[in-house]
Amino acid sequence: MTRIAIPGAAGRMGRNLIDACQRTEGLSLGAATERPGHELIGSDAGVVAGVGALGVLIGDNLEAVVDDFDVLIDFTAPAVTLVHLDLCRRHGKSMVIGTTGFSEEQKQQIQDAAKDISIVFAPNMSVGVNLCLKLLDIAARVLGDDVDIEIIEAHHRHKVDAPSGTALRMGEVVADALGRDLKTCAVYGREGITGARDRNTIGFETIRAGDIVGEHTVMFAAEGERVEIIHKASSRMTFASGAVRAAGWVSGHSSGLYDMHDVLGL
Numbered sequence: 001m002t003r004i005a006i007p008g009a010a011g012r013m014g015r016n017l018i019d020a021c022q023r024t025e026g027l028s029l030g031a032a033t034e035r036p037g038h039e040l041i042g043s044d045a046g047v048v049a050g051v052g053a054l055g056v057l058i059g060d061n062l063e064a065v066v067d068d069f070d071v072l073i074d075f076t077a078p079a080v081t082l083v084h085l086d087l088c089r090r091h092g093k094s095m096v097i098g099t100t101g102f103s104e105e106q107k108q109q110i111q112d113a114a115k116d117i118s119i120v121f122a123p124n125m126s127v128g129v130n131l132c133l134k135l136l137d138i139a140a141r142v143l144g145d146d147v148d149i150e151i152i153e154a155h156h157r158h159k160v161d162a163p164s165g166t167a168l169r170m171g172e173v174v175a176d177a178l179g180r181d182l183k184t185c186a187v188y189g190r191e192g193i194t195g196a197r198d199r200n201t202i203g204f205e206t207i208r209a210g211d212i213v214g215e216h217t218v219m220f221a222a223e224g225e226r227v228e229i230i231h232k233a234s235s236r237m238t239f240a241s242g243a244v245r246a247a248g249w250v251s252g253h254s255s256g257l258y259d260m261h262d263v264l265g266l
Ligand SMILES: NC(=O)C1=CN([C@@H]2O[C@H](COP(=O)(O)OP(=O)(O)OC[C@H]3O[C@@H](n4cnc5c(N)ncnc54)[C@H](O)[C@@H]3O)[C@@H](O)[C@H]2O)C=CC1
Pocket: 007, 008, 009, 010, 011, 012, 013, 014, 033, 034, 035, 036, 038, 075, 076, 077, 078, 080, 097, 098, 099, 100, 101, 122, 123, 124, 125, 126, 165, 239
């Protein structure tokens, strides 16, 4: 049995992760935490997630429950995830990291820790999005430099990072396929007298509204035709199911940095 720790247990993803974890054979919830001062500290994690009591109370100190888990699934916030990364590295625990919004320096810290522990790190754990990443590589290679490429993403009003981690990964896949560097060819939103479009750029547009779970469209637009690759998530359970699958997978792997393509065998 692989024992899972879920920080951010009362969050949008935390509740779905607890649900997915207790439904998955071979996994059990070993620990759950929330930020110090959170109103649900001391509550049963299963009750908070709506799946009935699991006998695991939400704590505020991960170090205190370090002997109760083998794999930590982290969907919180960059600074919080990095504190957990340090703890997991010191105690030899595997990690699944779904948090987005890391800086380049913060991503380097995750890469460094993967010398000592096994980590699955992906901005989107859904099978559909990871399939789309494959399709995007093919589309970019076929359509090449003859199209304008725009990436449009929409998420709920509470999301704090933009563009989404998924949109950025989609941009990286397309840029790599075309031999471009996303750092120099990305254009984030447009306003005013922008001039005509430069075909070598990759544009990003962000929508934040209501309760949208997560939608991504990549447009390859030529004169006379347009190809769009679209993914729409209608439930967070699609991310949670992927994350618990990754947790089962990573517990059997030696140190290293992996992504969902490794987990799914894509
Ligand atoms: N990779 C993927 O498939 C997906 C990634 N995400 C990412 O996951 C992250 C979280 O998203 P949501 O669940 O929507 O956010 P949320 O804000 O609902 O949940 C985060 C939770 O972390 C808790 N937290 C803060 N500090 C903490 C601490 N020190 N210890 C323990 N818990 C702490 C917060 O109180 C909150 O409950 C975001 O970065 C989001 O972009 C979200 C969905 C899918």
